[in-house]
Amino acid sequence: MEEHANTIPESKIDFGKMQYGCEHYRRRCKLRTPCCNQIFPCRHCHNEATSALSNPKDRHELVRHEVKQVICSVCDTEQQVAHVCSKCGVNLGEYFCEICKFYDDDTGKRQFHCDECGICRVGGRENFFHCQKCGSCYSVDLRDNHLCVENSMKHHCPVCYEYLFDSVKGTTIMKCGHTMHMECYMEMMNQNQYRCPICSKSVLNMSRTWERLDEEIEATSMPEEYRYEVPILCNDCNNTTRAFFHIFGHKCSHCNSYNTRTIGTTNYQQ
Known part of the structure; x- marks a missing residue:
């Protein structure tokens, strides 16, 4: 059966699939970046290059939605953003999003x-x-x-x-x-870091760890000169309370957590 004049053979569409691209994406086109009028394989390549510029004023990131021109990696034709190359007829990317101006041949990612x-x-x-x-x-x-x-x-x-x-x-x-x-x-x-770096709350169920600390503190008495109370703030329940000073930790009397910090002054007199 004779093909329609405007129908591109499937073999042509798939030509070069997964053979072009960069470390971030397999695709058959490059981007003309509107911000600096340069050619890059993808926005990540652009952002990595511009973030390393010596002059801080020159550093910037590509706004993906503003890309208007792409260059076919198979025939080097520059053209408006589209799914298929206007000259050689290959898919510029098996996956194509017209909104994001995004191309990717690796559809196994399920974009x-x-x-x-x-x-x-x-x-x-x-x-x-x-x-x-x-x-x-x-x-x-x-x-x-x-x-x-x-x-x-x-x-x-x-x-x-x-x-x-x-x-x-x-x-x-x-x-x-x-x-x-x-x-x-x-x-x-x-690295045995169990606290959120933002709010310091425990990110795991620490009950077994707190039980072991209970046992260690009970088995390790502090010298007489260190037997004084300290005011503490609990990172887990946000309550303030007081606890006897111990080198292993200070237990919150509200939620039994040892994820606490000392605040203010103590009752200890030198």
């Missing part, structure tokens, strides 16, 4: 565009929901199962300081409702 977020996400639309209060997409496992913090994703990771909302790395929500990169969270756990 989708979230209208509420205003950007594309990965992982399959059916596996995510948009939390209106937090202002971002989360795994369906967290629906009605997380503490909402308004616009919690529109902040920087408290460990690596990368902006979370459009980060390509996975994120996690801690018990307190604050968010951070999953890999940063795991590194924090590996």
